Amino acid sequence: MQRKTLLISPELCIGCRGCQTACKAWNRLPATKTANKGSFENPPDLTPYVYNKIRYVEAPSEANPVRWLFISQRCMHCEDAGCMKICPAPGALFRTKEGAVAFNKDKCIGCKLCIAGCPFNIPRYDEKDKISKCHLCPDRIAGGLEPACAKTCPTGAIAFGDRSAIIAGARNAGYRKLYGEADLGGLGVLYAFKESPEFYGMNEKPAIPESIVFWHNVLKPLALIGLGGAVAGSVLHYLAIGPKRDGEGGEK
Amino acid sequence: MTTMIKKTSAFERANHWIMAVSFLVLAVTGAGFLYRLEGLNSIFGSFQNMKTVHNYAGIVFSVSLVLSLFSYLGEALRFDADDFIWLLTLGGYLSKKAKLPPQGRLNAGQKSFYLFLIIAGTAISATGYIIWLVPTLREWILISHLTHNISFVLLLMAIPIHIYLGTLANPGTFRIMVYGTVPVEWARKKHAKWVRSMEAGQ
Ligand code: SF4
Ligand code: SF4
Ligand code: SF4
Numbered sequence: 001m002q003r004k005t006l007l008i009s010p011e012l013c014i015g016c017r018g019c020q021t022a023c024k025a026w027n028r029l030p031a032t033k034t035a036n037k038g039s040f041e042n043p044p045d046l047t048p049y050v051y052n053k054i055r056y057v058e059a060p061s062e063a064n065p066v067r068w069l070f071i072s073q074r075c076m077h078c079e080d081a082g083c084m085k086i087c088p089a090p091g092a093l094f095r096t097k098e099g100a101v102a103f104n105k106d107k108c109i110g111c112k113l114c115i116a117g118c119p120f121n122i123p124r125y126d127e128k129d130k131i132s133k134c135h136l137c138p139d140r141i142a143g144g145l146e147p148a149c150a151k152t153c154p155t156g157a158i159a160f161g162d163r164s165a166i167i168a169g170a171r172n173a174g175y176r177k178l179y180g181e182a183d184l185g186g187l188g189v190l191y192a193f194k195e196s197p198e199f200y201g202m203n204e205k206p207a208i209p210e211s212i213v214f215w216h217n218v219l220k221p222l223a224l225i226g227l228g229g230a231v232a233g234s235v236l237h238y239l240a241i242g243p244k245r246d247g248e249g250g251e252k
Numbered sequence: 253m254t255t256m257i258k259k260t261s262a263f264e265r266a267n268h269w270i271m272a273v274s275f276l277v278l279a280v281t282g283a284g285f286l287y288r289l290e291g292l293n294s295i296f297g298s299f300q301n302m303k304t305v306h307n308y309a310g311i312v313f314s315v316s317l318v319l320s321l322f323s324y325l326g327e328a329l330r331f332d333a334d335d336f337i338w339l340l341t342l343g344g345y346l347s348k349k350a351k352l353p354p355q356g357r358l359n360a361g362q363k364s365f366y367l368f369l370i371i372a373g374t375a376i377s378a379t380g381y382i383i384w385l386v387p388t389l390r391e392w393i394l395i396s397h398l399t400h401n402i403s404f405v406l407l408l409m410a411i412p413i414h415i416y417l418g419t420l421a422n423p424g425t426f427r428i429m430v431y432g433t434v435p436v437e438w439a440r441k442k443h444a445k446w447v448r449s450m451e452a453g454q
Contacts, residue, residue: 086397088285089299109303112387116394211398219401220286226409234416241346243421 003099004141005163006074006150007170007178009192010200013070013157015040015054019149023051026137026148040070048124048132051075052149055201071200072149072158074134075122076180077101077188082117082208085216092131099163099188100136119184119206136188166190184208256433257450259357259443264323267316268429274313275411281306282404307384314377317370325370327356328363334445335360345421354444365414372410376403 024031029049034042040056052074059067077100084093084101091107093114110129115121124132137147145151150160159166163186170178170192179197180187183206191197197204260268281302284292296302334353338360344350358366379396387393419426424438440447 088288090288090290092299107299109300111303111383113383113393113397115388116390116397209394211394215398215401219398219405223283223286223401223405223408226405227412230409230412234412234421237345238416238420241348243423244344245423 001097002162002164003188004136004160005166006136006147006189007159007161007166007192008072008189009157009159010069010071011192011194012155013054013072014155015056015068015070016154017042017054018152018154019052019072019158020050020054022148022152023134024049026140027051040068046073046122046124046133048126050124051132051134057199057201059199069200070157071191071202074149074189075101075136076120076184076206077134077136078119078183079185079187080208081184082119082212083114083123084117085208086113086117086212088113096136096138096141098136098138098141100138100141101188102135102138103131103133105130105132117208117212119203119208163188254435254437257436257439257447258433259428259439260432261323262432264320265429265432267319267323271313271316271320274309274316275407277309278306278313279404279408279411281309286401286404307380310377310380310384313373314381317373317377320366321370324358324366327358328366328370330356331360331363335363339364354448355442355446356449357443357446359443361417365410368406368410372403372406375399376407379403 023029029051032043032047032049034044036042037044041054043050043053046053052072055071055073057069057071059069061067079099081093081101084095087093088111089107089109091104092109093101093103096102105126105128108130110125110131112123112125112129114123114131122133126132137145137149140147140151146160150158159169161169167178167181167190170190173192175192179191179193179202180189191200191202193200193202280292281296283289284296284299284302285306292302293299296305334355337353338355341347341350341352343359343361344352376399379400382389382392382396383400417425418429424434428434436447
C-alpha cells in the first residue's frame, strides 16, 4: 500500500477543534476536565487521552494586529522513528501497512524510553503506564475511511491521502517545500508552512538524539563484538600461551 | 596432608555468587531488551515479566556491589610499587619466563579488576535506577541510557576474561570462591606478601 500522509495547513485552520473531538469519539477516549487558561489552547497538552491538539500561536504585526495561527499536532509517524528505535519490547510499536507508527498496549512494558527517543515529545502513558498516542486510525484506513480528524475538519486544514499525491498537490498550490518532507526519512504528517517552522513553534531540524543513534549503530554491534572478542581472546590465550602451571611465572 | 590457608570468608564467597547470578540474569534479560530476543519469552513469559526480573535482579546486584566494598575496596585502593611492576609485567600472562613481584591477598590484576567493577557496576546500577524510577526526565534518560549501555559493553568484555582468569588460566584458583582455602605453598608462590603477613600475625 502507498504510504499515507496527513497534510496540515495552519493558515486554513479556524481553531474549531473538531479534530480533537472526532479523534476522541472514534478512539473512545474519555474526556478530561481542563481549566480555561484564557487561551484557545485547550487542553493545554497531549495526554494519554488527547492524541491530537491545536497549538495556538498569536503573531500580531503592524500590518495584521490580529494574526492567530492554529497548528494541529499529533504523532508525526516518522519514517525513521526514534520511538521504535529505542523501544526494547518487540511489537509494542509497529509500522502499519500505510506507514503509520501504531502501538500494542499488550506488548508495551511501560519503560517510557520512547519519550527519550521521540523528537516531538509525543508519547504519553495511561494509568497502567502503557503508551498512548495517535496511531493514524488504522482501523478506519483499513475500512477505506480517512482518519477521524481529517474527516471532520471543515476547512481542509487536515488533508489525508497518498503521500506522493499530497506532496504533488501542495506543489501545485505553490508550496516549494513542506515541513517534514525530508526530515527523519520523511514524516507521515506534513505541514504547509508559509513562514519558518519556528514561527509555528516547530523544530527546524527535528532529529533523533545523537546518543540513541550512536547506541543503535555502534554500541549494539559492539556489545556482541566485545563479548565475542573476550571469549575468543581467552580461548586463544589458553591455546597459544596456556595456563599458569605451578612454578611458572611465579614470584621472584 | 597439604596445609591450607583461608583466602576468602564465607561472606565473600556468598556475596560473590549472589553477584554472579544476578549479573547473569541481568545480562541475559538486558540482552533480551537490547536485541529484542523474543525467544526469551519461553523463559520469562513476556517482556513485561522480563522487565520486572531485570529491575529486581538490579537491586540484588547493586546491594551485592555495595557489600563487596567492605571486602575489597580498602585493599584494592592500595597500590604499591610491586603492584605497578606486576601490571607492567602484564601479570606474567604473556610470557612464561616473567618473574613477578610478591603480591598481597589481591594481586594487582585483581585489584584493577575490582576497581573497574566498582566503576562500571556503579555506573550501570545508578543509571538503571534512573531509567526505572524517573523515566520522564528526558535529558537524564538519554545520558543514563547511553551510560547503562556503555557499561554493559565493558562488563560483557571483562566478565568472560574474569571467568577465564579465575578458572582455566590459573589452575587452583577456582576453589577460592568455592571452599575459600588454598594450599599454603600455592599461595606463597602467588601471594607471598599476604602469606608472610598471615604467618607473622599468627
Ligand atoms: S513523532 Fe515521536 S512517537 Fe511519533 S513516530 Fe515520530 S518518534 Fe515516534
Ligand atoms: S514505553 Fe512501551 S512503547 Fe515506549 S519504549 Fe517502552 S515498551 Fe516501547
Ligand atoms: S489520525 Fe486518528 S488517532 Fe490520529 S489524531 Fe487523527 S483521529 Fe486521532
